[in-house]
Amino acid sequence: MGRPAILAAVLYGVAGLLIGPAGAQETKQETKPASGQAMVSPITQQQLNAADKSVNNFLLTNGNYAQTRFHPARQIERNNVKNLHVAWIFQTDVKESLETSPIVVDGVMYVTTSFSHVYALDAKTGVQLWHYNHKMGLVTTYCCGPNNRGVQVLGDLVYLATLDSKLVALKAKTGEVAWQSDIADPELGYSETMAPTVIKDKVLIGTNGGEYGIRGFVKAYDAKTGKLLWTFNTIPENSVGIWATKDATGRDMHRDIQAEKDQLAKTGDPFAKLGGGVWQNPAVDLATNRIYFVVGNPSPDLDGSIRPGDNLYTNSLVSLELDTGKYLCHFQYIAHDVWDLDAASPPVLVDVKGKDGKTIPGVIHAGKTGHIYVHDRKDCSLIRFSEAMVPQENMWVLPTKEGARMLPGANGGVEWSPIATDPGQGLAYAINLHQPMTYQVENSPYPNGKLWLGGAFKVIPGEAQAGNITAVDYNTGKIKWQVKTPEPMIGGILATAGGLVFTGEGNGKFAAYNSSNGKELWNFRAGAGVNAPPSTYMVSGKQYIVVGAGGNTQIDFRRGNNIIAFTLN
């Protein structure tokens, strides 16, 4: 393929030779055969339910079913974090955007890379145990990089969703395929980059494709067989809604409601190609058996003229019944979005102060708008929204042919990056982008699964970009502290009981901060963008911090292929 490294790439897996078509950025000329099987004990649902209390493991993409990304390990803390050093570095075979959340089960770590590779590693040494190289289908259609954000484990299976829209169950010991199911047709614009959420013998998965005119969904599959159990279409057949004219914060969105109504009369409800991908994991409320997730943008992104109505449930928080997929409630942040300022960062379940000051079960979400939204878990209603974490200017100016400048740019605010919380402090930690952009609109009909932006969002050359790490008191909506960063932030963040937060930057910096005041306590230069969410775990009595350093396609941060684990002396 014109790339010598790829021609020479011969990849071995433990389950025999796993030679597939080499992906675009595979780097190693040869990898050694795996050293052996992963000595894993089956993980039970009870263990997963108690993931928030597991000091040794990191069992779910965002730490636990509530998705707090708060880990109880406290060996690494504010006083000793300055002594953190590299324990090991594992180099994957793929030098391309790295967004994996490392999962750790009893000393075995599972990481993924772009193009849907999975590695099982010894979490203490970084030694490879097995490697699954997915045989990618001919057709993949995806936005924003060939990413994969990780796996989940239940029993003796490891679950993966792939770029060519397959759901794959691997044997945890060997990496062999136990079963594989089709999720949706990649030729129509469907792809997978999120990690599955596995709960009560169900594998929950959303879909990408809001840039290609899909009809989004969350699906549940039988964890043992891969059989489809239920589908919730994120776009209902009546997607029109209430003709909302204001966003969640009360600002006018300048909709031409009469023009939309005229269009609706002419072309009908646009639900069939309306987008509404689900980029990230649902949170699961174990007490009420409900799930909460956010739905992405409508298709086409910038041209609202051909999709009249509120475009339900795009740009919304949605709650379903876990067992059946039945709709329970939703809250839409931006009706009829024409800026791609959608909802991507996974929601988090924490107790919050309600409007009357009483503590109630809440759900919070960090938006591309730069606000953290706080909801009542019972009915999805909005309790409050935070101060803006990034500059907002000219909202909501409509996109024009020539391009209209508005802040935030289309990547946010908070992109897909998961937030962390520290319930003891009542704080949510978010990483933000600041990228001044212009929004341009164009009109074209549905292009059969091709890119369908309805215009363009353009970074403005010459205008400074930046980022920040922001701690928000979710009981008041006030910003507690903020650390400015020289570049836009994308990846994720982790909070620990050691009083720390860990996050990385596109320039390769990975750092620890005091979670109460944002003071930087330690940093490391990884040599490639650290644009993945960190995890933490313990093996043989030692706590480790682990993170991927592989850069990012979407913001074009320097690529690498490193999984780096840190520990104390």
Add this chain to the structure above:
Amino acid sequence: MRGKLNLGISGVVALAAVLNVCTTPLQAQSIEEKTQVCTGCHGEDGKPVDKTIPVIWGQQAGYIYIELRDFKRGDRKSDIMQPIVSSMAREDMQAIAEYFSKKPWPDLGQPRASKEISDRASSANRSVGCTGCHLDHFQGDGTVPHLAGLSREYLTKTMADFRTRARGNNPGMSDLMLATSPEDLAALAEYLSGL
């Protein structure tokens, strides 16, 4: 003029090849026989006979398949390509795509762009995010084409055709090209051809 003349010759070659395809059932042909028709324009050695004809050796398989599919559907217009693909089944198109994707990418011997042109192209890339889909080093993946080292003339023509929607099978690309100035597109064509 030169381009037109060459295209005319290519058309004759292609027509002869089509006639050959039509006399032998497709399913009875080897992949080499099925792809013989392609060499008339795209080159025996992967170097196209005319600079406005794309390189398909080493191109992404998903992209080649989708383009063949779109020629057949009429979503992408070409008097030469449409008759060639009209009798192809999906499996034929996929096999042809796989076949060419495994060939080595040819070196067209184009010069590297100057620093000034490279900087302008990089700025344009940062603005609309070409590498968000075409990936690092413009290598492409899946249904997104490899751009590095395509001929400058083909790149120029393609971006212009997207801009006018003369090439109508990817309106998202048309939108992005319309959002990019002609001067930036010229810089991109020169920069990409020299990679």
